[in-house]
Amino acid sequence: MPVYIGIDWSTSQHEVAFLNEAGAVIARLTVPHTRQGFLQLELTRERLGVGPGDCLVGVETAHNLLIDFLWGRHYTQVYVIPPGVVKGARGRYGQSGARSDCGDARLLADLLRTDRARLHPWQPDSLLTRQMRAKVSWIHHLTQNVVRLANRLRAVLLRYYPAALEVFSQLTLPITLEFIRAYPTPQAATALKLADFEAFARQQRYSHPRRLPGCFARLQSPQLQANAETILVYQDEAEQLATLLLGMIRTKQASLGQLRALFQRHPDHDIFASLPGAGPFLAPALLVKFGDDRRRFPTRASVQALAGTCPVSDFSGKRRVVKFRRACDREFRHIVQQWAIHSLSASVWAQAYFERVRPNCNSKSHAYRCLGNRWLAIAWKLWQTGQEYDEAYHLRQRALRSKPRR
Numbered sequence: 001m002p003v004y005i006g007i008d009w010s011t012s013q014h015e016v017a018f019l020n021e022a023g024a025v026i027a028r029l030t031v032p033h034t035r036q037g038f039l040q041l042e043l044t045r046e047r048l049g050v051g052p053g054d055c056l057v058g059v060e061t062a063h064n065l066l067i068d069f070l071w072g073r074h075y076t077q078v079y080v081i082p083p084g085v086v087k088g089a090r091g092r093y094g095q096s097g098a099r100s101d102c103g104d105a106r107l108l109a110d111l112l113r114t115d116r117a118r119l120h121p122w123q124p125d126s127l128l129t130r131q132m133r134a135k136v137s138w139i140h141h142l143t144q145n146v147v148r149l150a151n152r153l154r155a156v157l158l159r160y161y162p163a164a165l166e167v168f169s170q171l172t173l174p175i176t177l178e179f180i181r182a183y184p185t186p187q188a189a190t191a192l193k194l195a196d197f198e199a200f201a202r203q204q205r206y207s208h209p210r211r212l213p214g215c216f217a218r219l220q221s222p223q224l225q226a227n228a229e230t231i232l233v234y235q236d237e238a239e240q241l242a243t244l245l246l247g248m249i250r251t252k253q254a255s256l257g258q259l260r261a262l263f264q265r266h267p268d269h270d271i272f273a274s275l276p277g278a279g280p281f282l283a284p285a286l287l288v289k290f291g292d293d294r295r296r297f298p299t300r301a302s303v304q305a306l307a308g309t310c311p312v313s314d315f316s317g318k319r320r321v322v323k324f325r326r327a328c329d330r331e332f333r334h335i336v337q338q339w340a341i342h343s344l345s346a347s348v349w350a351q352a353y354f355e356r357v358r359p360n361c362n363s364k365s366h367a368y369r370c371l372g373n374r375w376l377a378i379a380w381k382l383w384q385t386g387q388e389y390d391e392a393y394h395l396r397q398r399a400l401r402s403k404p405r406r
Contacts, residue, residue: 001020001021001050001054002021002054002055002056003018003019003020003026003045003048003050003054003055003056004018004019004020004055004056004058004109004110004112004113005017005018005019005045005055005056005057005058005109006019006057006058006059006104006105006106006107006108006109006110006111006112007057007058007059007066007105007108008060008101008102008104008105008108009059009060009061009064009066010033010101011033012032012033013030013031013032013033013037014030014031014032014033014037014066015028015030015101015102015104015105016028016029016030016031016041016044016105017102017105017106017108017109018044018045018048018109019106019109019110019113021113023110023113023114025106026048027044027047027048028102028105029041029044030102033065033066035069038066038069042073052073052074052075052076053074053075053076053077055075055077056077056079056112056116057070057075057077057078057079057112058079058081058108058109058111058112059078059079059080059081059108060080060081060082060083060086060108061080062080062122062124067122071124076121077121078121078122079112079116079119079120079121079122080122081108081111081112081119084327085111086104086107086108086111089107089111090103090104090107092107092110120295120296120298123292123293123295123296125288125291125292125293126292128262128265128266129266129287129288129291129292131262132259132262132263132266132284132287132288133288135255135258135259135262135284136259136281136284136285136288137331138255139252139255139256139259139281140285140331140334142248142251142252142255143252145248146172146245146248146249146252149241149244149245149248150171150172150245152241153171153180153238153241153242153245154171156234156237156238156241157171157180157238159226159230159234160186160226160230160231160233160234160235160238161180161184161185161186161189161226161231161234161238162223162224163186163189163218163219163221163223164176164179164180164183164189164238166218166219167179167215167218167219168215172245172249174204174246174249174250175201175204175206177242177243177245177246177249178204178242178246179200180238180239180242181239181242181243181246182200184235184238184239185231185235186223186225186226186231187231189219190220192216192219194212194213194216197212197215197216197219198212201215256280256281259280259281259284260280260284262284263280263283263284263287266284266287268287268290268292268383269287270388271287271382271383271386271387271388271389272284272286272287272379274382274388274389274390275339275343275375275379275382275389276343276346276347276350276389276391277339277340277341277342277343277344277345277346277347277350278339278342278343279342282335282338282339282342285335286335286336286339286379289306289307289329289332289335290303290379290380290383294383294384297380300376300377300380300381303376303380304373304376304377305325305328306328306329306332307328307329307332307333307335307336307372307376308325308326308327308328308329308330308332308333308369309325309333309336309337309369309370309372309373309376310325310373311323311324311325312324312325333369333372336369336372336375336376337365337368337369337372339372339375340354340368340369340371340372340375341368343371343375344371347391348391348395349391349394349395349398350371350375353371353374354367354368354371357370357371378394
């Protein structure tokens with residue numbers, strides 16, 4: 001006889017409720033987030049006389065040591081239930097709006113008992129996919145921090161040393177940051193000779209030596225000068241920001257190299273590498289969002305909803321409202337939107353579709369989401385069938401479907 005286990009987890013302790021087939025609570029306990037606490041859960045199950053294979057476990061997260069423990073103990077029917085589903089179902093047991101951790105544990109177990117047909121048991125991805133997922137998340141985090149620190153450094157340089165922003169083409173280039181570290185004041189830049197500047201560029205392995213005279217001319221051109229006190233106030237911060245940015249950029253480049261190596265080994269590499277505009281980062285980023293389990297997204301609409309590219313429709317009688325989807329994986333939505341942007345220069349179909357829908361959209365971002373939504377439907381089909389993307393085949397199929405029926 002199956003037993004339904006609901007676990008309301010936290011970082012320090014977990015509320016656990018055991019329900020039988022009739023929905024009655026047959027055991028409750030609070031276990032600390034320790035190995036001894038996890039073993040208490042095992043001991044309770046053994047006292048009830050049920051095996052791990054007969055237990056259906058509902059929990060709100062897949063990213064917890066408790067999940068690893070359950071899988072290690074052969075609990076194969078683990079269901080990850082979104083917090084929004086739990087929140088929306090609390091009205092089953094009362095209308096007051098009151099909630100408690102033990103009440104949520106019971107609710108998780110009861111949702112498994114009554115709504116299991118709508119839920120899908122969680123299957124852990126392969127080690128390779130999980131390694132890639134960690135790298136994608138880390139690179140995304142580094143990118144956000146590089147942008148944040150670069151904006152701070154730009155503001156500081158505009159205050160006391162604007163010439164440093166105009167020497168090379170981008171602030172986040174390693175040579176620009178090394179220049180700020182080597183010559184952190186306007187006086188140091190003014191005293192620089194062309195020969196010394198060229199020697200510095202060679203030391204940094206600058207790949208465009210013909211541009212150096214123009215870079216040097218911009219550096220030596222008349223600039224607004226900050227007073228000595230202002231320079232003294234901001235000089236140290238600029239050097240420290242440049243050092244932090246250099247470290248982050250080099251770490252990001254190394255992580256991208258590791259991600260590419262992992263991606264090359266993945267069985268689904270050819271599918272996602274064939275997507276137009278995906279490139280060396282977005283292709284593996286899309287792969288890890290899809291994962292390995294083909295049953296996780298049974299329809300294209302399920303992956304589109306998770307990515308937040310499709311809107312939410314609200315129909316009631318004559319009332320019809322289409323709203324922006326806020327409940328989604330925002331990192332996934334950002335990845336898909338970036339893919340849509342890059343695909344415009346890599347796919348004739350994408351460019352034509354974007355030009356057709358743009359006049360009917362409120363903004364460019366809206367049009368990119370529409371394009372990303374279509375791309376996700378294509379990617380889902382390729383992922384399910386194991387095929388690579390073929391632009392010529394896609395265009396032929398669209399032409400056949402657009403022909404009028406006789």
